[in-house]
Amino acid sequence: MWTWFHRLASPPSFYRFADLLAPWLLALALLLLAIGTYAGLFLAPADYQQGDAFRVIYVHVPAAALSLFVYSLMAVSAAIALIWRMKLAECAVVAAAPIGASFTALALLTGMLWGKPTWGAYWVWDARLTSELVLLFLYMGVIGLNQAYSDARTAARACAWLALVGVVNVPIVHYSVQWWNSLHQGSTILSLDAIRDPKISGAMLWPLLLMLFGSFTFFFAVWLRRLQNEVLARERGARWVQELVPS
Amino acid sequence: MKAILRAAWAVFARELRLALRRPAEGAQPLVFYCVLALLFPLGLAAQDSALRAFAPAIVWVSALLAALLGIERLFRSDVDDGTLELWLLADVPTALLVAAKLAAQWLLIAAPLIVVAPIIALALNLEAHAVRILVLSLLLGTPVLIFTGGFAAALTVGAPRAGLLIPILVLPLMCPALIFGAGAVRAAQAGLAVEGPLYFLAAMMVMALTLLPWATAGALRNALE
Numbered sequence: 001m002w003t004w005f006h007r008l009a010s011p012p013s014f015y016r017f018a019d020l021l022a023p024w025l026l027a028l029a030l031l032l033l034a035i036g037t038y039a040g041l042f043l044a045p046a047d048y049q050q051g052d053a054f055r056v057i058y059v060h061v062p063a064a065a066l067s068l069f070v071y072s073l074m075a076v077s078a079a080i081a082l083i084w085r086m087k088l089a090e091c092a093v094v095a096a097a098p099i100g101a102s103f104t105a106l107a108l109l110t111g112m113l114w115g116k117p118t119w120g121a122y123w124v125w126d127a128r129l130t131s132e133l134v135l136l137f138l139y140m141g142v143i144g145l146n147q148a149y150s151d152a153r154t155a156a157r158a159c160a161w162l163a164l165v166g167v168v169n170v171p172i173v174h175y176s177v178q179w180w181n182s183l184h185q186g187s188t189i190l191s192l193d194a195i196r197d198p199k200i201s202g203a204m205l206w207p208l209l210l211m212l213f214g215s216f217t218f219f220f221a222v223w224l225r226r227l228q229n230e231v232l233a234r235e236r237g238a239r240w241v242q243e244l245v246p247s
Numbered sequence: 248m249k250a251i252l253r254a255a256w257a258v259f260a261r262e263l264r265l266a267l268r269r270p271a272e273g274a275q276p277l278v279f280y281c282v283l284a285l286l287f288p289l290g291l292a293a294q295d296s297a298l299r300a301f302a303p304a305i306v307w308v309s310a311l312l313a314a315l316l317g318i319e320r321l322f323r324s325d326v327d328d329g330t331l332e333l334w335l336l337a338d339v340p341t342a343l344l345v346a347a348k349l350a351a352q353w354l355l356i357a358a359p360l361i362v363v364a365p366i367i368a369l370a371l372n373l374e375a376h377a378v379r380i381l382v383l384s385l386l387l388g389t390p391v392l393i394f395t396g397g398f399a400a401a402l403t404v405g406a407p408r409a410g411l412l413i414p415i416l417v418l419p420l421m422c423p424a425l426i427f428g429a430g431a432v433r434a435a436q437a438g439l440a441v442e443g444p445l446y447f448l449a450a451m452m453v454m455a456l457t458l459l460p461w462a463t464a465g466a467l468r469n470a471l472e
Contacts, residue, residue, distance in 0.1 A: 082465065130422075137419040144415060148406035157469045158402045165398060165462050166420065 009088050011231045012240040018224040025221035032214030039207035047204075056114040058208055062215035063107035067135060068170055070100030070219065074142070075167035078160035088227075090156035091234070093163055094146050095226035099219060101139035108132060128184035131173040138166040152234055254339045255347040262351030277359045280313035284367045302371035303432035306381060307425055309367075310360050311392060311418070318396035319413050321352065322404045322467065331471060341464035349397045349460070357389035373436070380435035380445075387448040388428040391455040394463075395420050401463045405470030424451055 007013050040058035047054035074096045081089035111129065112122040123129065142159045149155035235241045266273045287305045291298055325331040334344050364385055368378045399416040403409040431444035 134419045134422050137415065141412075141416045141419065144412050145402060145406070148403060148408045148410075148412055150407070154405060154469060154472065158406075158466060161398075161462055161466045161469065162402055162416065165459070168423075169419070172423065 009086055011088065011235050011238075014088055015228055015231055015240075015244075018228050022221050022224040022228070025217050025224065029214050029218035029221050032210050032217060036207050036210030036214050040211060044204045044207050050118055053114065053117040054204075056110050057204075058211045060107060060110040060114055061208060062212045063103045063110060064132070065212065066215055066219055067100060067104035067107050067132065068173060069216075070096050070103060071135065071138070071163070071167065071170055074100065074163045075170075078163040081157065081160045082164070087153075087234070088231070090153065090160060091227055091230040092223075093142070093160050094156050095230050096223055097139055097142040097146070097159070097163075099222055099226070101136060101143060103215075103219070104132065104136040104139055108136065126184060128173070131169060135169055135173055138162075138169060141166070251339050251343060254337065255343050258344045258347040259351045262348055263355070266351075266355045273355055274359075276313045276316050276356050277363060279316055280309055280360050280363065281367065283309040283312060284371070288371070299372045299436075302368060302373045303377075303381070303429040303436065305371060306364055306368050306373075307385075307388075307429040307432070310357075310364065310385060310389065311421055311425065313360055314356055314389060314392045315396055315414055315417060317356065318352075318393075318400050318417075319403070319409070321348075321397055321400040326404055326471070331467060335468055335471060341467065342460040345397065345401075345463045345467070346456070346460040349394050349463075352397070353390055353393045357385075357393055361385045361389065373432070377432055377435040380441050381432045383445060384428040384431045384448060387445065387452050388424045390452050391424045391448075392417075392421060394455040394459040398459050398463045398466065401466035401470065404467065424448065427451070 008017060036058065040055055044055070046052050074093050077089045077092040077096070080086055081093060108129075111132075115124070116122050142162055145162055146155045146159050149158065232241055232245070284305055287301065288298055291301075322331060325334075334341055337344070361382060365378045365382055368381050373381065396413070396417050399413045399420075402416065403412050406412070427444040427447040431441045431448070434441045434444060
């Protein structure tokens with residue numbers, strides 16, 4: 001197990017492993033997202049209160065879940081990068097940041113579009129919304145810091161430190177709805193109570209689960225591809241890259 | 248142990264001595280703070296009652312910006328003259344030296360701001376009880392500010408193209424302190440209990456004082472490698 005793990009951490013074998021895995025993940029993601037989108041738009045019944053407006057959930061919830069998940073993943077990679085000085089983990093931090101920023105922006109945008117018909121306003125200065133916006137700025141900080149350095153390794157390790165310190169915001173976003181009286185509702189599906197006593201009808205739930213799994217798979221597919229790019233760019237002097245990419 | 252504390256004290260005293268030789272430069276954040284706070288009433292209509300409602304936010308946000316003003320140069324001269332390399336080579340935890348330097352910076356930058364904050368707050372029509380809570384919240388909140396600023400300065404010290412990066416890095420991290428700091432003053436204004444937000448601020452201060460020096464030292468080591 002551990003020898004396999006160590007071998008995977010070396011850039012050439014990771015590159016080959018990702019090359020095998022990424023196309024399958026992407027195909028699976030597109031399939032899940034296609035079925036989920038169709039089911040969400042056409043098969044799920046309209047909400048008795050919100051009408052068709054509730055269908056934003058099929059993009060909003062996966063994007064919001066990923067915005068937090070990607071940042072936590074970055075923090076874990078950052079800790080690995082700083083403690084064991086693993087090159088691949090450094091790449092993982094910088095490769096994940098733009099994807100996470102995109103999902104955060106998507107969550108904010110869809111949230112605004114959903115807020116207008118249901119709350120009557122695109123934006124309210126509410127704990128959940130504000131802390132999600134702060135998360136977007138944290139992502140932008142990591143991206144900006146990465147580009148401020150000319151040396152890729154120094155940049156990635158600086159980003160790792162920032163990601164590690166910025167992770168304090170993740171629990172704040174997650175629990176903001178419970179801590180402060182927020183206009184945003186609590187989580188309907190992702191809690192233990194909800195599994196015992198579902199608060200959302202099954203006909204609405206299964207497309208959402210498809211979209212959730214589809215989005216996560218999509219993230220991993222894109223992340224692997226970005227990681228491959230990162231690894232190629234850093235190892236461009238190495239022999240295995242020059243054999244792989246005839247210049 | 249004694250040698251370690253002596254080294255930290257030496258760093259602390261050196262910071263103060265360097266700042267006292269250039270008093271005009273040290274006064275800059277203070278003057279900036281007063282000017283900044285003065286701009287808000289100018290932007291509103293004269294005798295607008297909204298000023299009182301905005302006062303906690305104005306005093307806090309201005310303090311935030313004033314404390315950030317000089318933070319970019321924090322480690323620059325230490326890198327240029329090689330001090331930082333000696334810190335990293337020294338037989339003393341770098342985090343402790345960083346903490347000593349940041350503590351001195353707090354005394355130089357933030358303590359004067361806390362002294363003038365009540366004057367500005369009274370000028371913005373805050374009542375006496377709210378002013379007392381304001382001073383308390385700034386006492387608890389400014390160490391978080393300085394230590395976070397120091398961390399961001401360490402992150403960007405080796406970056407030639409940092410530009411506006413430091414405020415972009417620091418301001419999102421400062422949001423919780425601002426929420427609870429200004430929140431405590433607002434609660435005092437409304438006659439509500441202020442303990443909750445103040446305890447939160449105190450918890451943040453303890454975390455910043457104990458954890459951020461290590462992160463700062465790590466970032467400095469990374470920048471100089």
